[in-house]
Amino acid sequence: MSKKWPGGAGGRGKMDRADTLAALQAANEDLRAKLTDIQIELQQEKSKVSKLEREKSHEVRHEQHKSTVVVGLS
Template sequence: MSKRGVGGRGKGERPDAMATLQVANEELRAKLMDIQIELQHEKNKVSRLEREKSQELKAEHHRSSLALTELKTKLHEERTRELSITRETLLRQHEMELMRVIKIKDAEIQRLNGLVLTLRDGTTDKVRHLYLYLYLSVCHDYDSEGRDYGQGETPVPICLPWF
């Protein structure tokens, strides 16, 4: 059997085939290298896009946090305003109630002062009438007995009428 190859080639064809294979192999290696370089570029692009996306998400989160903080601040200010308005309203109502109670108490005080004055004036009249009665009764006793009362002696009537 001859040392021919299966394809029916001779020894002279082998170096050409080897050279062709080497060239094809080099071409494939070059193509593989280009694909690997392109893959690396694509990986870099993906990494950069992911980084940008992450930065955008962080920026969006920051904006959301700021907006939330602003809303909380506005809510706090609004609550403070509402509390202030409610406090002022309650204070006004309380002052009005106090003024009403003060007016009622002033009217009661005036009424009681009037009663005191009336009683005081009336008591003075009663005391004056009592003294007048005592004086008259003493005078009558003086005249009827004909006796002279000395200093420091005061006649006391037996019965006093109530006025």
């Protein structure tokens, strides 16, 4: 795509700007779609981490309870 500077070949410069604008808008839409996909993926990963943290916390509490019961029986 050739660039036309002000004072260049009349309508051709405007067409290049229109093409450039359309290309930029398409790229912007593509980037927005990719960003949305990444945000969704990030949220899913955060959910997985939260679930694993809850499970680990539950296991720790269970082990602590077992230790307390064993000590109480001794």
